[in-house]
Amino acid sequence: MTPRSQQPPRPCDPALHTMMVRTIKGLAMDGVELAKSGHPGMPMGTADMATALWLRVLVHDPSQPKWPDRDRFVLSAGHGSMLLYSLLHLTGYDLPMSELQRFRRLHSRTPGHPEFGHTVGVECTTGPLGSGFSASVGLAIAERILGARFNKDGHTIVDHFTYGICSDGDLMEGVASEAASLAGHLGLGKLIFLYDSNRITIDGATEISFTEDVCARFAAYGWHVQRVDGHSPEAVTAALTDARMQSDQPSLIECITTIGKGAPNKAGTSASHGAPLGKAEVEAAKAAMGWPTEPTFFVPDQLRAELRTQGEAHKQRRIAWEQAFAAYRTAYPELAAEFETIQRGEVSAATMAALPSFAPGTPLSTRKANQKILGEIMRVDPHFVGGSADLAESNGVHLTGLPSHHRSVPSGRVIHFGVREHAMGGITNGLVLHGLRAFDATFLIFSDYMRGAIRLSALMGLPVVHVFSHESFWLGEDGPTHQPIEQCMSLRMIPQLDVIRPADARETVGAWRHALQRKIGDGPTAILVTRQNLPTLAESRENISCGAYVLWDPPGADANQLDGILIATGSEVSLALAAAQKLRAEGRAVRVVSMPCWELFERSDRAWQDKVLPPGIDKRMSIEAGVTLGWQRWAKHNFGVDHFGASAPGEDVAKEFGFTVDTVVGRWLALP
Ligand SMILES: Cc1ncc(C[n+]2csc(CCOP(=O)(O)OP(=O)(O)O)c2C)c(N)n1
């Protein structure tokens, strides 16, 4: 098969192009009008470039939306969702007209911004500007890693492009700049962005806030850049052809456009950005392009017929790939089976079996435990990829002996994200959207820098693993700028994200076991690991699927006669244990509950919850080196840190803040 980069653009009758552009404009105007909200300007301004891409270049099969070797298309400017919904509908995805007519309505498949997993053909949730751009970089890296692993002489199984459309707002965002910088460094030749350069944002013309030379900036990042008339199908197609031939540089095609093109009074102004055009303007726009006012949502029969024919050609191309894959299966049965495992989104049994065990006794930081676990996973699982934002050693994700991803090492699965936390999160989302399993890593404090991406990993239900080290003031000398106080609790507030703060090496194994078991649709896992050593406890568990468990009961004490319960997480579990043992010596029977993961405990059944925290025992104290806000859910009394940290050795800070056995014992004894 000719490499996709060499395949010429498909021929297209200019009249058909024009008809499709007008149809998209009509659908966008009518959809927004009916919904009484939405963004008509972007779809109208980009209908030309999108039509050129979808009619002439994009390789996909709407009848098999999950075909592994399809080109990916990401609408980073997610507010222009009616563009994507129109394209999906017209080209034959399972998105009927009735759904376009329910744009932005409750339970429709056409939400305000495109949502992955909700609408067929949507490759990535977009809307927060810049995020789709960064995820696209992840998709392109994944394609390169998979190509390096699976393609063999005479058998090209993975060979597709990642295309996107981004807007002024996308390219103003830091996350896109970070991601573009890394994409340029990596030389991702199969990543191509069309930039809708309409020089309009919500507040007006970009001259009020965005006047740099974007092409020069991207050229400096190492991108191949072109500037074309975004309303010329020939110019856009030629630029796409040129871009596809740049095998060692990602491409930005700045398309000069007019927002709301076709709206006689509102085109070229921010008035067309984010509100219905209004009946009169829609009628005038339709009249100007020779379009009927009624019926609304008009699609010419001829366009439908043409697109059906094209759909058939797409299908044939996909079938040819299936045949190539069948030959591949004969030649490389093991690799073919592996490829299919990835498509199913499964983690192999071999990977689960590779998780190490830790014997009680030797003190070990949980980041070091993490390093050992991750090393084993990466060694046995060729689909596991990831890296850190310049903190590999510190985060416990430094993996010796594994090559780093680089333009000259496309098979490398260790990614050096550089100091780019937000893009790291977005790129990792893209890697997982492509079917790989992926982790990223930084200090917990900098999870704030990547929160937008973490939230999207949760919203998309992606089983990303976020490794966060240096997870409390115990990190010590770096001081309050680096000591997380509110981060752990604030991550717990994100739905679908499971936050695990393991007590020791054994619970860290449990954290990974859980993270690996999550699938697309379930959501991400954040694993919070320590800088400092912790005792590896004989009482802890390697299976934490219940979220919390009784770590220790005073020997001989009747469960119904307990004085109370200490509930702790992470590094405070061993502290709570020592305090409870001391209290026992003073005649108090205090249970210790380790609660590494709130979310899992909440999802466990009621009987288990009551067993761990019997409703009759309400003298409970939580201990966690972070804010206490929220702990009232589990314990009447709460011990934590409700102020910023301090720069000093960790032990000294702990003493200052009262995280010592004696202080905890004293606090317990002082409880009412
Ligand atoms: C991170 C983020 N900040 C703010 C917004 C709100 N917002 C939506 S579109 C937009 C800017 C619109 O300008 P542009 O991206 O050029 O799109 P156009 O108006 O040209 O369609 C803004 C600020 C957002 N979606 N995401």
Ligand SMILES: [Mg+2]
């Ligand atoms: Mg704009």
